[in-house]
Amino acid sequence: MLSNSANGIYWMARYMERASYMCRLLHIQSEALVDRPVSEIQFGWRRIYTAINRNPLGGVQAVGPLDDYNLVDAYLLTDELTFVRDNPESILSCLERGRENARQIRHCVSDQMWTALNTEFLRIRDVKLTDIWLASPSSFYEELLAAIDRFSGVATATMYRDEGWHFFRVGQFIERVQFGCSLLLTQKMIENQSGELAEASWRSLLKIFHASGAYDRTYSIEIQPDLVLDLLVTDRRIPESLLRSVDRTTQELSSLGDGPDAATSGALRRLAGRLGALLRYDWPDRDDRDEVLRQVLRYSRQLDSLLSKTYFNYAFQGVPRSDI
Amino acid sequence: MEFQKYEIEPSFYDEMFHRDGSPRQHCVELHATLSDLTELDLSTMQERVTRSFYDEGITFIVYGDEAAGERIIPIDCVPRVLANAEWRHIETGLDQRLRALNLFLQDVYNEARIIADGVIPTDVIRDCPQYRIEMRGLSALHGAWVAVCGTDLVRTNDGFRVLEDNLRVPSGVSYMIATRKAVKANLRGVYRRSNVLDVEHYGKLLLSTLRDLAPPGVTDPTIALLTPGVYNSAFYEHMFLARELDAELVEGRDLIVNDGYVYMRTTSGLRRVDVIYRRVDDDFIDPLVFRPDSYLGVPGLLHAYRLGNVTLANAPGTGVADDKSVYAYVPDIIRYYLSEEPILANVDTYLCRQPEGLEYTLDNLEDLVVKEVGGSGGYGMLIGPHSTAQERQDYAKQIQANPKNYISQPVLDLSRAPCLIDDQFEPRHVDLRPFVLRGNETRIVPGGLCRIALKRGSLVVNSSQGGGAKDIWVLPD
Known part of the structure; x- marks a missing residue:
């Protein structure tokens, strides 16, 4: 497959996955705005901004005190995170970039995938926050999330299982590892700083990972942060747990053939293996879990970079004579 | 919806109607079907065709007008029908x-x-x-x-003429196929009954x-x-x-x-x-x-x-x-x-590089279309009858400064075909771009892209300048 096409598929998948996380975060936030205490709402904003490593409007520092979020308007923040194109992490930006990538590699994906993505983008492209704010922002996010899920489902149902499929899946899983890990780190960081055990915030974190029911069934309805962390990091039954996402990444990478340089290809697979080992064998015994999560994030970024070096942007070292 | 208000102007060849208003023989089936559809049927059909282009992302961006964003080429859902003999003449x-x-x-x-x-x-x-x-x-x-x-052909009352040979990187074939898919999905019955010749095997x-x-x-x-x-x-x-x-x-x-x-x-x-x-x-x-x-x-x-x-x-x-x-x-x-006589005629062309061509062009600017020799896309040309005196004066200066760069042609009475405009059938000027392939033999699909000048009275069919497109149905023998 053409390197550029593989790269396009990979990034299309990543942007769509990112849009999904943003949608889930904003869905929870839009519900919190209705009846949750101000501190919880502030925590929600800070979690989002810290996770995407961006400072919100109004000169507030993402990692500053929670009280700072009193200074800014929920309307403006929602708009910035949903519709503002200048914010590369807004849902619309993610969808737009996902679609731009999809447009370039349309011939490599199914018609149904393109149509699912294109129609949803066209549906929300001209929507303004004023159109949804007074009615029901949470319904908007629910519908949007359903459309993004539909895109993913359509891909699973229709995409040809060639290399493109494996790059699509790698993109999804690496984004899950990176975004998921950022969220967990943020949660720990904010919690450590504020020194509060914000049960509601851990509960909402479970919801973001689609793991609330699983937690209740596995443990109890009582929230214990360490158990939540364990579940979200290592329970492979949770579709978006870090370990599952890493294992699936490894699996997809092994389905891909070697890139032109065997050494880089080997390094890529070893790194994925090391990441899995970190979560599987180190995590249970380590007390410095923040550090492990930071290590996971570093490894996952290296994984992205090595993937690019292996398949997309490898150095041109001449052509073997046998090929001529 | 009936065609009572449809105007037939004898100076233009009408692709569907004889001068007396009766449908041409190869258009009878389509004419009857369209006449039976209600205004609502037709506007719904037009909307579905347009929607399908947006959904599939069959869009383009006009150079110099990027701010306007992605557009679709306006598709008219009323096909233009060619009899088999007409097509064979074109093909040969x-x-x-x-x-x-x-x-x-x-x-x-x-x-x-x-x-x-x-x-x-x-x-x-x-x-x-x-x-x-x-x-x-x-x-x-x-x-x-x-x-x-991708040769551009036009029809006048005198028959088909070649307007341009596009021999570099001609485009439009995907619109031909997309239009066919959208139109046949909406006119299934008459499409099947007419045994329209296929174009979708172009790939x-x-x-x-x-x-x-x-x-x-x-x-x-x-x-x-x-x-x-x-x-x-x-x-x-x-x-x-x-x-x-x-x-x-x-x-x-x-x-x-x-x-x-x-x-x-x-x-x-x-x-x-x-x-x-x-x-x-x-x-x-x-x-x-x-x-x-x-x-x-x-x-x-x-x-x-x-x-x-x-x-x-x-x-x-x-x-x-x-x-x-x-x-x-x-x-x-x-x-x-x-050592053969041309089957398809050219449009009369005056070369401004030749003194007599230059003189004729400058003397008759009001009645001529003047084009740059290397131009395309409908850009940089003067349509005499639609220009102002000032525009002609400015253009004349350009020609005199560099005569080799210009040619002129008479304004052609391009044929017209019925198009659905504001839920009514109205005539619009059309051309035809068939796509010809040449490897070790010539290959050609029966039909092509029919471009429409959507503005009433306009002769400019280029999509970058407000033109649209419609399907062409070539019927079997």
Whole structure:
């Protein structure tokens, strides 16, 4: 497959996955705005901004005190995170970039995938926050999330299982590892700083990972942060747990053939293996879990970079004579 | 919905109606169906067709008007019908014309007999910016310099005429197919009853053509389609065709020339490319030979081509044969190479490079269409009857400053066809762009893209200037 096409598929998948996380975060936030205490709402904003490593409007520092979020308007923040194109992490930006990538590699994906993505983008492209704010922002996010899920489902149902499929899946899983890990780190960081055990915030974190029911069934309805962390990091039954996402990444990478340089290809697979080992064998015994999560994030970024070096942007070292 | 309010103007050939208002024989079935549909049926149908283009992303961006964002080409859901005999006439004429033009290209880049024999003046070729000196001494496999051609035809009361030969990177074929798919889905019954000839196998014919052109010794060629990229207005078409061909869609940055061969960068390493269907203009295709500031091309590509290690379709330099000055000589070109009379007529053309042509043009600006010889897309031309005195005066100065750059033609009474405008049938001027393929034989799908001048009375059919498109139904014998 053409390197550029593989790269396009990979990034299309990543942007769509990112849009999904943003949608889930904003869905929870839009519900919190209705009846949750101000501190919880502030925590929600800070979690989002810290996770995407961006400072919100109004000169507030993402990692500053929670009280700072009193200074800014929920309307403006929602708009910035949903519709503002200048914010590369807004849902619309993610969808737009996902679609731009999809447009370039349309011939490599199914018609149904393109149509699912294109129609949803066209549906929300001209929507303004004023159109949804007074009615029901949470319904908007629910519908949007359903459309993004539909895109993913359509891909699973229709995409040809060639290399493109494996790059699509790698993109999804690496984004899950990176975004998921950022969220967990943020949660720990904010919690450590504020020194509060914000049960509601851990509960909402479970919801973001689609793991609330699983937690209740596995443990109890009582929230214990360490158990939540364990579940979200290592329970492979949770579709978006870090370990599952890493294992699936490894699996997809092994389905891909070697890139032109065997050494880089080997390094890529070893790194994925090391990441899995970190979560599987180190995590249970380590007390410095923040550090492990930071290590996971570093490894996952290296994984992205090595993937690019292996398949997309490898150095041109001449052509073997046998090929001529 | 009835056609009572539809105006038939005798000075224009109407594609559906005789002058007395009765439908032409090959249009009877469609006419009856359309007459039975309600206004609501038709507007719903039009909406569905338009919606399908948006949903599938069959869009383009107009250069210089990027802020307006993506547009679709307006599609009219009323097809234009051609009788089989009409089509056979066109098909034979196009085949003849393309054979002659390919022979001309082979000659003009080699012995140049046609110049030596005085059929075409030397300066017409010498002054043509599309003549590529770098192609001198080269030959195209099977003589197919032009593998893909999109000829623009118009019909007047006197019959069909060729308006332009588009021999460089003609586009529009994806619209032809997309329009067919959308229109037939909405007019299923009459489409089936009419046994309309298929156009959707164009991709297969293109693939066969490109395979014909593989370098000698390559039995299973790797084909790639070279696009300027996603911001090109025809990108949808490039993607569409890459898919039809099952070829990789590559940009210049994906290709590398090494040791005289072309490779593309794939996930498993470099892979040799044998045939490139290029949709990048000559100027941009190889910065080492043509424009050095081009980022769209591939350094060394022409070197690989000259060595015969890769085929470029169309070959560089084909623009010399669709230059508007050379166009005037195409009937002579046909007679010279084929010893046949042209089947399809040209439009009368006055070359401003010739004193009598210049004088006639300047004296009759009000009645003529004046075009730049290297122009395309409907840009840079003056339509005399629709211009102001000031515009004519300004244009006359431009012509006098550089007469070689201009030709003029009479304003043609382009035929009209019924179109659905504001839920009513109204006549609009149309043209026809069939797509002709040439490998080791001529291949052509029955039909083409019918372009419409959507503004009432307008003769400009270009999509970049408010033109639309409709399906063409060629009926069987």
